Amino acid sequence: MRWFEDFREGEVTGVGPVTVSEDDILSFAQQFDPQPFHVDAEAARESPFGGLIASGWHTAALYMGMFVREVLLDSASLGSPGIEELRWTAPVRPGDTLRGRSRVLEARPSEKNPKRGTVYSEHEVLNQDDVMVMRFRSYGHFARRPTST
Amino acid sequence: MRWFEDFREGEVTGVGPVTVSEDDILSFAQQFDPQPFHVDAEAARESPFGGLIASGWHTAALYMGMFVREVLLDSASLGSPGIEELRWTAPVRPGDTLRGRSRVLEARPSEKNPKRGTVYSEHEVLNQDDVMVMRFRSYGHFARRPTST
Numbered sequence: 216m217r218w219f220e221d222f223r224e225g226e227v228t229g230v231g232p233v234t235v236s237e238d239d240i241l242s243f244a245q246q247f248d249p250q251p252f253h254v255d256a257e258a259a260r261e262s263p264f265g266g267l268i269a270s271g272w273h274t275a276a277l278y279m280g281m282f283v284r285e286v287l288l289d290s291a292s293l294g295s296p297g298i299e300e301l302r303w304t305a306p307v308r309p310g311d312t313l314r315g316r317s318r319v320l321e322a323r324p325s326e327k328n329p330k331r332g333t334v335y336s337e338h339e340v341l342n343q344d345d346v347m348v349m350r351f352r353s354y355g356h357f358a359r360r361p362t363s364t
Numbered sequence: 365m366r367w368f369e370d371f372r373e374g375e376v377t378g379v380g381p382v383t384v385s386e387d388d389i390l391s392f393a394q395q396f397d398p399q400p401f402h403v404d405a406e407a408a409r410e411s412p413f414g415g416l417i418a419s420g421w422h423t424a425a426l427y428m429g430m431f432v433r434e435v436l437l438d439s440a441s442l443g444s445p446g447i448e449e450l451r452w453t454a455p456v457r458p459g460d461t462l463r464g465r466s467r468v469l470e471a472r473p474s475e476k477n478p479k480r481g482t483v484y485s486e487h488e489v490l491n492q493d494d495v496m497v498m499r500f501r502s503y504g505h506f507a508r509r510p511t512s513t
Contacts, residue, residue, distance in 0.1 A: 247425035248432055250441060263442055271444060272428055276396035276421050283397050292399060293412055295420060297451040298500075303444065351447075 217290040218360035219332035222322045230281040231314030232343075235269060240309055243273040269307040274349050278315045278340045286317070291358035293331060301351035305342070312343040320352065330359055366439040367509035368481035371471045379430040380463030381492075384418060389458055392422040418456040423498050427464045427489045435466070440507035442480060450500035454491070461492040469501065479508055 237256075244253035248270035251258035259267040269277075307313065321335040333354050340349040386405075393402035397419035400407035408416040418426075456462065470484040482503050489498040 243425075247429045249429075250432055250436055250443075252443070270428070272421065272425050276392075276425070279419070279421055280396045280398075283399055287399055294399075294401070295452065297449070298447065299450075300446070300448060301450065302446040 217286075217357075219291065219322065219324070219334065219357040220360050221290075222319050222334045222357065224319050224322055226319045227316055228286055228318075229314065229316045230278075230285040232312045233277055233281055233314075234310065234312045235273075235277060235307060237267060237309035240267060240269045240273065240307075243276070244270045248272055264306050267309055269311075271303040271349070274303065274307050274313070274340060275301070275351075277313060278338065278349065281313075281315055282317065282338070287355075293356040293358055295353055295355050296333075297354055299352040301349070303349050305346050305348045307342065307348050311348075313340055313348065315340045324359070325356075331356055332359055333357075366435075366506075368440065368471065368473070368483070368506040369509045370439075371468050371483045371506065373468050373471055375468045376465055377435055377467075378463065378465045379427075379434040381461045382426055382430055382463075383459065383461045384422075384426060384456060386416060386458035389416060389418045389422065389456075392425070393419045397421055413455050416458055418460075420452040420498070423452065423456050423462070423489060424450070424500075426462060427487065427498065430462075430464055431466065431487070436504075442505040442507060444502055444504050445482075446503055448501040450498070452498050454495050454497045456491065456497050460497075462489055462497065464489045473508070474505075480505055481508055482506075 252262040252264050253270050256267050317336045317338045319336050323333050325331040333356055335354055337352045339347055342348050401411040401413050402419050405416045466485045466487045468485050472482050474480040482505055484503055486501045488496055491497050
């Protein structure tokens with residue numbers, strides 16, 4: 216179980232992989248992002264992307280799935296207040312295999328709440344060719360390790 | 365059909381509403397963000413949130429669904445390179461009804477590509493009590509209106 220104190224600045228953690236199918240791409244996009252280049256293979260071929268690509272929000276959700284299962288579920292995570300500078304840097308296509316890595320940039324105890332701290336991290340998502348498809352920085356709140364008295 | 369030239373600085377557009385059920389919250393979170401306060405009602409009651417809340421990525425995806433159906437599908441959208449300063453400002457709970465509004469902050473023709481421009485917008489998502497639950501700023505690429513010769 217990782218508490219706030221267990222996240223150390225500079226620490227790098229890898230997660231994944233996960234492979235995304237055409238059905239996955241269509242299913243997410245039909246619900247949440249039905250732009251033609253996400254839901255219609257023929258229209259996508261005529262688009263600047265030259266074929267079907269995943270919604271950027273789907274890529275974010277796929278990374279989150281890996282990060283939660285491999286990192287946060289074994290931690291005292293208390294949720295996130297937000298994200299800085301998210302960039303979708305290359306298309307994600309059917310059959311792509313994604314993995315991610317995160318690096319702790321800063322770990323800062325809360326000034327308001329002595330039981331909590333904030334971990335500021337950068338995250339990168341790469342495909343099977345080591346091309347970065349997404350990056351962002353996140354804040355995460357974590358409970359501090361209880362002190363025994 | 366809205367081209368790049370049709371997005372004017374200061375213009376405000378409202379979208380929605382959409383209501384999110386407990387099943388929606390569980391289903392998204394089981395797949396993409398299985399933290400206890402998103403997938404386990406009992407654990408969520410013991411969490412600082414006091415009950416089940418939607419994954420922040422789910423809130424983003426729900427807003428995107430409204431924005432795509434009501435704005436982007438009727439535009440020359442060419443996708444987005446990214447997001448700035450996303451904040452989850454209040455929990456989204458089962459039964460909440462969300463709507464959104466966007467405001468065009470800047471519309472700038474591409475310096476590299478004469479057929480494209482970038483629209484920089486701020487987006488806010490509000491619940492049925494007018495409490496803001498999420499905000500972010502986005503870049504969107506749009507095709508420029510073809511010139512007849």
